[in-house]
Amino acid sequence: xxxxxxxxxxxxxxxxxxxxxxxxxxxxxxxxxxxxxxxxxxxxxxxxxxxxxxxxxxxxxxxxxxxxxxxxxxxxxxxxxxxxxxxxxxxxxxxxxxxxxxxxxxxxxxxxxxxxxxxxxxxxxxxxxxxxxxxxxxxxxxxxxxxxxxxxxxxxxxxxxxxxxxxxxxxxxxxxxxxxxxxxxxxxxxxxxxxxxxxxxxxxxxxxxxxxxxxxxxxxxxxxxxxxxxxxxxxxxxxxxxxxxxxxxxxxxxxxxxxxxxxxxxxxxxxxxxxxxxxxxxxxxxxxxxxxxxxxxxxxxxxxxxxxxxxxxxxxxxxxxxxxxxxxxxxxxxxxxxxxxxxxxxxxxxxxxxxxxxxxxxxxxxxxx
Numbered sequence: 103x104x105x106x107x108x109x110x111x112x113x114x115x116x117x118x119x120x121x122x123x124x125x126x127x128x129x130x131x132x133x134x135x136x137x138x139x140x141x142x143x144x145x146x147x148x149x150x151x152x153x154x155x156x157x158x159x160x161x162x163x164x165x166x167x168x169x170x171x172x173x174x175x176x177x178x179x180x181x182x183x184x185x186x187x188x189x190x191x192x193x194x195x196x197x198x199x200x201x202x203x204x205x206x207x208x209x210x211x212x213x214x215x216x217x218x219x220x221x222x223x224x225x226x227x228x229x230x231x232x233x234x235x236x237x238x239x240x241x242x243x244x245x246x247x248x249x250x251x252x253x254x255x256x257x258x259x260x261x262x263x264x265x266x267x268x269x270x271x272x273x274x275x276x277x278x279x280x281x282x283x284x285x286x287x288x289x290x291x292x293x294x295x296x297x298x299x300x301x302x303x304x305x306x307x308x309x310x311x312x313x314x315x316x317x318x319x320x321x322x323x324x325x326x327x328x329x330x331x332x333x334x335x336x337x338x339x340x341x342x343x344x345x346x347x348x349x350x351x352x353x354x355x356x357x358x359x360x361x362x363x364x365x366x367x368x369x370x371x372x373x374x375x376x377x378x379x380x381x382x383x384x385x386x387x388x389x390x391x392x393x394x395x396x397x398x399x400x401x402x403x404x405x406x407x408x409x410x411x412x413x414x415x416x417x418x419x420x421x422x423x424x425x426x427x428x429x430x431x432x433x434x435x436x437x438x439x440x441x442x443x444x445x446x447x448x449x450x451x452x453x454x455x456x457x458x459x460x461x462x463x464x465x466x467x468x469x470x471x
Contacts, residue, residue, distance in 0.1 A: 103184070104134060104184070106133070108186045111310060120153055157170055164276075168276045168284070180266050181263040190308075193306035196306065201263065208264050208297045210299065211306050212233055213228035213229060215310075237301070242349070245293060247352060259309070281327060321364060322361055322368060325364050326361065329358065332350055335350065363388040366378055366388060
């Protein structure tokens, strides 16, 4: 877990990781220079929790922090998690079981993305229609093919669980020049080195979307780094895979359109009309992506339609213990997960204690952190 000023989200992330059932967990957190009290909390908590190991990061971004954490890991499996997300307590055990049964090197799951504001809460399955079966094998061509107006596939956001022996044998590490999109590049290299990836359609990773997240702050320098990483990937594997150039060309074009749209945003913010006009003339297609940026910004500023919001107010648990006992892992849908996952993390202590007693020995036991 790379950590840089996650604020109040950190404790839920750490607790959800250490609450994993059916597996022995070692949580390695690399603090990359937090100034919001996160490091002090981690230091104090690590003194009472032996499974939590805190390392000092180099301060150069999440890729280098992840490399440091992986090099210190001692388990048979390794998994990456962001410091502002949440995972279900059975996530790692279920994914390891899938990988073991299916004999694959890499396994991941659907992401339940969620965002919150003072008016309500919105959640959606982040990967969308790409996962149309309980288990989907994802090949390198599928991973690198752009599937939206951006520059890649939503599959690039998954947080894989990887066999440590395969990871060491492959020699793959995070590209430290990439600050945003480093997980995609890392996963693509693993697949190019012979790894097989299965993705479960059951969303047990809860991906928090908020304005202070790195993924919301892509700039033209980050886009340049992604284009350079794409070129290095081509040079590295072109002799092994004659099809790689054709596979990466759509991504390269999409990255360049995306970079143009980001530059257009920067030009508008800095009131540089001539530069903005030049960008539009060079890549007119970036206007569609730019319009999407504007719309997303307006939605974040003014809120979304009430029809899209969760009906459960902040702090209220909108599901009964009877319903919790009825829900089984194979019968979950996004609405059920939303009703359980987010409200329980924000419930008051009395509600958490009551529900913990009422749902003891069920699939959801222990989820009320």
